[in-house]
Amino acid sequence: xxxxxLPADFLWGxxxxxHQNEGDNTAGDTWFLEHTTPSLFREPSGPACRGYEHxxxxxxxxxxxGLNAFRFSVEWARVEPxxxxxxxxxxxxxxxxxxxxxERGLAPVVTFSHFTAPHWFAAAGSWTAADAPARFAEQCxxxxxxxxxxxxxxxxxxxxxxxxLLQAGAKLPPEAERLKEEMLAAAARAAGSPxxxxxxxxxxxxQEEFQEAFTRAHRAAREAVKARRADLPLGVSIALAxxxxxxxxxxxxxxxxxxxxxxxxxxxxxxxxxGVQNYERIVHGPDGExxxxxxxxGMGTVIEPASLAGAVRYAHEVAGVPVLVTEHGIQxxxxxxxxxxxxxxVDALAAEIAAGTPVLGYCHWTLMDNFEWIFGYGAQLxxxxxxxxxxxxxxxxxxxxxxxxxxxxxxxxxxxPRT
Numbered sequence: 001x002x003x004x005x006l007p008a009d010f011l012w013g014x015x016x017x018x019h020q021n022e023g024d025n026t027a028g029d030t031w032f033l034e035h036t037t038p039s040l041f042r043e044p045s046g047p048a049c050r051g052y053e054h055x056x057x058x059x060x061x062x063x064x065x066g067l068n069a070f071r072f073s074v075e076w077a078r079v080e081p082x083x084x085x086x087x088x089x090x091x092x093x094x095x096x097x098x099x100x101x102x103e104r105g106l107a108p109v110v111t112f113s114h115f116t117a118p119h120w121f122a123a124a125g126s127w128t129a130a131d132a133p134a135r136f137a138e139q140c141x142x143x144x145x146x147x148x149x150x151x152x153x154x155x156x157x158x159x160x161x162x163x164x165l166l167q168a169g170a171k172l173p174p175e176a177e178r179l180k181e182e183m184l185a186a187a188a189r190a191a192g193s194p195x196x197x198x199x200x201x202x203x204x205x206x207q208e209e210f211q212e213a214f215t216r217a218h219r220a221a222r223e224a225v226k227a228r229r230a231d232l233p234l235g236v237s238i239a240l241a242x243x244x245x246x247x248x249x250x251x252x253x254x255x256x257x258x259x260x261x262x263x264x265x266x267x268x269x270x271x272x273x274x275g276v277q278n279y280e281r282i283v284h285g286p287d288g289e290x291x292x293x294x295x296x297x298g299m300g301t302v303i304e305p306a307s308l309a310g311a312v313r314y315a316h317e318v319a320g321v322p323v324l325v326t327e328h329g330i331q332x333x334x335x336x337x338x339x340x341x342x343x344x345x346v347d348a349l350a351a352e353i354a355a356g357t358p359v360l361g362y363c364h365w366t367l368m369d370n371f372e373w374i375f376g377y378g379a380q381l382x383x384x385x386x387x388x389x390x391x392x393x394x395x396x397x398x399x400x401x402x403x404x405x406x407x408x409x410x411x412x413x414x415x416x417p418r419t
Contacts, residue, residue, distance in 0.1 A: 005409065005410075005411075005412035006350060006353065006409050006410075010359075010360070010361055010362075010409075011068060011069035011107055011109070011152070011153075011324070011360060011361025011362070011363070012066075012067045012068055012069060012361065012362060012406045012409075012410070013062070013067050013068070013069030013070055013071055013106070013107070013109065013361060013362070013363040013364070014062055014065075014067060014070060014071070014363055014364050014365070014366060014367040014383065015071040015072075015109075015326060015327050015363040015364065015365045015366055015367075016051070016058075016070075016071065016072050016073075016366055016367050016368075016370070017072070017073045017111070017114035017115070017158070017366075017370075018051075018072065018073040018074065018075035018078075018114060018116065019031075019045060019048070019073075019075065019114070019115070019116045019371070020045070020048060020049075020114075020366075020370040020371045020372070020373070021048055021049045021051035021072075021366075021367075021368075021370050021371075022048055022049075022050075022051045022052035022075065023045065023046065023047035023048035023049065023050050023051065023052055023053075024046070024047060024048075024052070025045070025048075025075055025077055025078065025116065027077040027078065027081035027082075027118055027119055028075065028077035028116045028117070028118065028119060029077070029116060029117050029118065029119050029121070029122035029126075029196075029197075029198045030045070030115070030116045030198060030200075030373075031044075031045065031077075031119070032119045032122070032187060032190075032191070033183060033184075033187055033196075033198060033201065036183050036186050036187045036190060037186060038179055038182050038183055038186065039183050040176060040179045040180050040183050040201060040374050041373070041374050041376065042374060042375055042376035042378065043376035043377065045371040045376075047391070048370060048371050049368055049369075049370050049371075049386050049391060049393075050391045051370075052093070054391065055093075055096075055097055055100065056100055057393075058367060058368075058393070059097075059100050059101060059104055059106065060104070061367065061384065061393060061395075062104070062106060062367065063104040063105060063106060065383075065399060065402060065403040065406070066403050066406050066407050066410070067106065067403075067406060068105055068106060068107060069106055069107040069108075069109055069152065069361055069363065070101050070106045070107070070108060070109065071109035071110075071111065071155075071326060071363045072097065072108075072109075072110065072111070073110070073111040073112070073113070073114035073158070074094050074110060074111070074112060074143050075090070075116065076112075076113060076116070076117055076118055076121075076136075076139050077116060077117065077118040077119065078090040078093075079091060079094075079139065079142070079143070080118055080139060081118065082118075082120060083118070083120045083121075083124075086142065091142070091143075091146050094143070094146075094147070095146055095147045098110075098147045098150050098151060099147075099150070102150060107151075107152035107153070108150065108151040108152055109151070109152055109153045109154075109155065109324075109326070109361075109363065110143070110151045110153070110154050110155070111154075111155040111156075111158055111237070111326075112136075112139065112140050112143065112154065112155065112156050112157070112221060113136065113156065113157050113158065113199070113217075114158040115158055115159070115198070115199045115200040115373075116198075116199070117198070117199065119191070121135060122187075122191075122196055122197055122198055123187075123188070123191040123192075123193040123196055124193065125195065125197070126195075126196070126197025126198065126199075127197060127199060127210060127213040127214060127217060128197060128206075128209055128210060128213040132213060132216070132217055133216045133217045133219070133220035133221075134220065136217045136220060136221055137217075137220040137221055137223065137224040138224075140156070140221040140224045140225050141224040141225070141227075141228065144224070144225050144228040144229060144232075145228055148225065148228050148229045148232060149229065151232065152233070153232075153233045153234070153235075153273070153324060153360070154225055154232055154233070154234045154235075155234075155235060155236065155237050155275055155326060156217070156218045156221040156222060156225075156234065156235070156236050157199075157214055157217065157218055157221075157236050157237070158237050158277075158326075159200075159237060159238060159239045159277060160199070160210075160211070160214035160215075160218070160236065160238065160264065161211070161238050161239055161260055161261065161263075161264055162200055162239045163200065163201075163202040163207060163210075164207055164211070164259065164260045165239045165241065165260050167204055167207070168256055168259055168260050169241075169282065169289070176374075177203070177204055180201050180203060181203055183201070184196050184197070184198075184201065184203070197210075199214075200373060201374075211263060215263075215267060218236050218267065222234055222270075222271065233272040233273055233360075234271055234272050234273075235268060235271040235272055235273040235274055235275050235321070235324065236264060236267065236268060236271065236274070236275060237274075237275025237276070237277055237324075237326040237327070238261065238264045238265075238274070238275065238276065238277065238315075239277050239278075239279075240261055240276050240277065240278055240311045240314070240315060241278065241279070241280050241281065241282045241307070241311065242278065242280070242281040242282070242304070242306070242307035242308070242309075242310035242311045242314075243256055243257055243281075243282050243284065243314070244281060244282070244283055244284070244310065245283070245284045245285075246283060246284070246285050246290060247286075248285060248286030249283070249284035249285040249286055249290070250284075252284040252285075252286070252288070253284040256282070256284065257314070261314075261315075261318075262318060265315060265318035265319040266318065266319070268315075268319040268321055269319055269320055269321065271321060272321065272322075273321055273322045273323060273324045273360055274315050274316075274319040274321055274322075274323055274324070275323075275324050275325075275326035275327075276308075276311055276312055276315050276323050276324070276325050276326065276328075277325075277326055277327035277328070277365070278307055278308045278311040278312075278325070278327070278328050279297075279299065279307075279327075279328070279329060279330065279331070280297070280299060280301040280304070280307055281301065281302070281304040281306070281307035281310065282301070295337070297330050297331055297332050297337070298330075298331035298332050298333065298379060298380075299331050303330065303337060303341060305341055305344035305345040305347075305348055306344075306345070306348045307345075308325065308328050308345045308348065308349050309345075309348040309349050309351065309352040312325065312349065312352055312357055312359060313352055313357055316357050316358065322358040322359065322360050323357065323358065323359045323360065324359070324360040324361055324363075325349070325359065325361065325362040325363060326363050327363060327364075327365040327366075328345065328362065328363070328364060328365060329364055329365040329366065329381045330381065331379050331380065331381050332380065332381075333380050335396040335397055335398050336397065338383075338396070338398035338401075339396075339397045339398040339400075339401035340401075342364065342398060342401050342402050342405060343401060343404070343405040346362065346405050346409070347405075349362065350409065364383065364402055365381055366381050366382050366383070367382060367383055367384060368382040368383065368384040368385070368386050368393055369381065369382035369384070369385055369386050370382065370386070382396070383395065383396055383398050383399040383402060384396060384399060
């Protein structure tokens with residue numbers, strides 16, 4: 001069968017994030033934690049990909065792939081490096097990026113917080129502080145006031161459920177949890193504050209507290225953005241694995257969904273879309289997770305291109321709003337895996353759309369290999385390699401594979417699965 005052409009306004013993009021790509025985000029909480037002793041981070045981010053300098057050339061790479069969207073984050077720590085001090089230069093920079101997107105035919109998809117926040121915010125109670133929603137709303141308001149009239153979609157928070165997903169799946173060893181606690185305590189001492197917090201290094205015992213805090217922040221941000229531009233499509237992006245069950249595993253699967261995803265999917269009923277970020281399928285049996293046979297990715301799970309379609313289906317079933325795939329990719333040093341994986345995943349997503357699930361667009365993670373948080377530069381998810389000395393970008397075969405599948409769908413030539 002041949003899938004019908006996707007809507008003309010379907011967003012085909014790539015996703016990036018400020019701290020992971022820009023470099024030298026010295027006023028940010030993650031930078032501070034990278035330089036804390038002890039630190040959970042494998043290495044400091046340093047110059048990252050020097051994306052803050054090379055943004056225009058990077059947008060040329062995106063446009064050169066035939067894409068029509070670019071997701072990036074505005075670094076709050078650059079805009080407000082000290083509490084109450086707003087950097088006109090930083091706002092000018094991000095406005096140039098928005099205009100640069102539009103000049104190249106790329107719809108700007110802007111994330112207000114991609115995990116990172118200013119150091120002063122982290123040392124003053126972080127997201128759980130009483131005034132955190134108001135402070136975040138102020139940031140969202142100033143950004144929307146500057147260039148909200150020109151962006152296509154807005155994401156308030158990136159993966160506020162990530163730590164719950166990691167802990168539910170026991171993805172980090174117990175010693176990592178201890179190191180996390182020690183790092184945050186050391187950071188608080190170094191900052192001279194009662195505590196220190198950050199969005200993607202949350203202790204296990206504070207998950208519920210942070211979920212409530214993130215929810216308040218999301219709602220405050222939504223109100224601030226909508227007050228400036230009521231028609232701007234807005235949502236929150238969550239980490240969402242495709243949770244499936246073999247006979248007898250349904251109860252475990254449902255418990256995982258309830259613990260990790262359902263709060264945010266219900267919250268998204270008040271938004272314009274739900275952002276889905278999918279990287280794997282998890283199979284549940286009566287006695288726990290089951291690892292099927294098959295080729296594995298760098299996360300240790302079996303490569304399953306259909307996982308994205310399954311995650312998107314579940315997200316829409318619960319949230320009841322359209323889905324925007326804000327991230328999807330594969331961690332692997334073998335780019336032949338990625339080049340094969342992308343077209344197969346997109347075909348499965350297109351079949352899901354044809355079956356009736358509303359999807360606004362697809363953003364691949366990521367444009368280039370970058371700083372992957374506690375894993376440093378050891379994990380590769382990019383369509384381009386980056387020379388760590390010269391910062392030259394070199395396309396991988398997967399970049400051409402993604403460009404080809406986008407071209408086929410935009411031309412109405414994509415072939416679905418044979419039946």
